[in-house]
Amino acid sequence: MIKVVILGGGYGGIYALRQLVKNHNIKITLVDKNTFHNLQPEVYDLIANKSNIADVTIDLTTLCYGLRHDYLEFKNTRAEDIDFDKQTVHTSEKESIAYDYLIIATGSRTRFPKNLNNLKYTNDLKKLNRALYFKQNFETQLLKKITDEAKKCDNTHIVVVGAGLSGVEITAEMAYNSRKFFKRGKFACEDMKISLVTSGDSILPGFSSKMITASHRRLKSLGINIISNTKLQNTDDDYLYLSNGKKILYSFVIFAGGIESANLTLKLDLEKNHKGQVIVDEYLRIPKYQNIFVVGDAGEFKNIKGETMTENVILAKTTGILAAKNILSLLANKKMQKSNPKFKGTLIALGGKYAVCDIYGIFQIEGFMAYLIKKYVFLRYRWPLLKYIKIGYKIFYNR
Numbered sequence: 001m002i003k004v005v006i007l008g009g010g011y012g013g014i015y016a017l018r019q020l021v022k023n024h025n026i027k028i029t030l031v032d033k034n035t036f037h038n039l040q041p042e043v044y045d046l047i048a049n050k051s052n053i054a055d056v057t058i059d060l061t062t063l064c065y066g067l068r069h070d071y072l073e074f075k076n077t078r079a080e081d082i083d084f085d086k087q088t089v090h091t092s093e094k095e096s097i098a099y100d101y102l103i104i105a106t107g108s109r110t111r112f113p114k115n116l117n118n119l120k121y122t123n124d125l126k127k128l129n130r131a132l133y134f135k136q137n138f139e140t141q142l143l144k145k146i147t148d149e150a151k152k153c154d155n156t157h158i159v160v161v162g163a164g165l166s167g168v169e170i171t172a173e174m175a176y177n178s179r180k181f182f183k184r185g186k187f188a189c190e191d192m193k194i195s196l197v198t199s200g201d202s203i204l205p206g207f208s209s210k211m212i213t214a215s216h217r218r219l220k221s222l223g224i225n226i227i228s229n230t231k232l233q234n235t236d237d238d239y240l241y242l243s244n245g246k247k248i249l250y251s252f253v254i255f256a257g258g259i260e261s262a263n264l265t266l267k268l269d270l271e272k273n274h275k276g277q278v279i280v281d282e283y284l285r286i287p288k289y290q291n292i293f294v295v296g297d298a299g300e301f302k303n304i305k306g307e308t309m310t311e312n313v314i315l316a317k318t319t320g321i322l323a324a325k326n327i328l329s330l331l332a333n334k335k336m337q338k339s340n341p342k343f344k345g346t347l348i349a350l351g352g353k354y355a356v357c358d359i360y361g362i363f364q365i366e367g368f369m370a371y372l373i374k375k376y377v378f379l380r381y382r383w384p385l386l387k388y389i390k391i392g393y394k395i396f397y398n399r
């Protein structure tokens with residue numbers, strides 16, 4: 001039986017899996033170092049206490065049961081290396097998993113500049129345990145503030161470094177929530193400062209000017225201090241040292257300064273771009289190993305104009321689906337489809353029930369309506385998965 005292995009059960013891996021299970025005569029193995037799929041774009045609701053861990057994760061064991069495929073197996077282990085000649089994946093459990101076709105969907109990680117290594121283990125939103133730590137840290141700051149208020153009303157200064165999508169979204173959510181907190185409690189000491197540091201001229205580099213202007217306006221209305229054209233150069237336990245010569249006494253800092261490919265792909269000897277993302281051909285295959293496909297944040301993808309696409313859920317979805325379809329086409333001796341990712345829009349959550357969205361670069365909406373659109377889009381992703389895990393849960397407990 002043909003063996004297809006998927007490394008990574010995130011957005012790209014799961015979309016690929018949902019296609020592959022349509023063929024009941026192949027053996028599919030999903031490998032993930034976590035037991036769950038982390039719904040990263042929904043982590044803000046977790047931080048803002050609007051949801052809990054169960055709402056921002058999909059259990060991979062029950063998902064695989066729910067997909068009802070006789071030869072589908074989930075392995076909760078870390079892929080450590082790939083032996084391309086022997087067509088085998090080596091795992092942290094010292095297991096070797098053989099494949100005929102492989103889909104690499106291991107995503108990305110936050111890229112920490114080498115001199116900022118001390119931030120690495122604390123404030124990385126891509127990891128669920130770190131997002132939880134961050135949530136607790138934020139709440140501790142709020143408590144500290146009101147505990148100290150009778151004696152002193154010190155400045156609490158939270159700093160977010162990096163003003164891409166995740167930096168902007170987390171800053172807005174924190175500002176919105178701290179305001180709501182102080183307003184609700186009528187506390188005497190409200191002085192909580194939130195700064196957003198960006199090396200660019202503006203926030204959200206690469207986004208349309210309308211999206212930048214609308215987001216900037218919202219951040220300002222939430223009282224956020226935006227420091228542009230400035231890099232974080234160094235840190236110690238108390239201060240952040242900026243390239244504009246200033247230093248900030250900080251309470252805690254969150255680093256959202258960009259991404260790079262995950263560990264596995266970083267170490268593989270393949271052609272990659274400056275972020276360590278694997279270069280693929282028009283069918284999403286590694287040129288040197290034509291039975292290996294790369295999807296989602298792990299790869300670099302270009303549209304037909306040759307422009308590199310930004311990493312996001314829609315790109316992970318379209319590449320995941322296409323890679324799986326191409327494998328199924330190869331198995332059926334059919335022609336594969338070429339990749340042609342398209343820009344479908346952007347949705348940016350900006351604290352509370354407020355968002356801005358850009359649909360196909362044609363319509364821009366901001367406010368509550370945009371928030372509802374964003375909620376709907378992400379719910380539409382989750383609904384079918386919730387259905388599968390519900391079925392899978394029943395099967396699992398009736399085995």
Ligand SMILES: Cc1cc2nc3c(=O)[nH]c(=O)nc-3n(C[C@H](O)[C@H](O)[C@H](O)COP(=O)(O)OP(=O)(O)OC[C@H]3O[C@@H](n4cnc5c(N)ncnc54)[C@H](O)[C@@H]3O)c2cc1C
Nearest residue numbers: 008010011012032033040041079106107296297312313316
């Ligand atoms: C805080 C935050 C907010 C975001 N907001 C948005 C948004 O609003 N809209 C949007 O479109 N995008 C958003 N993104 C980006 C989006 O989440 C990513 O583009 C998307 O998750 C990429 O999907 P993926 O499948 O490539 O990787 P992931 O979803 O990261 O999945 C990778 C999977 O591989 C597993 N893995 C990694 N290495 C190994 C290994 N060696 N062995 C086994 N398993 C491994 C991981 O455990 C993970 O499950 C956000 C990202 C973050 C961090």
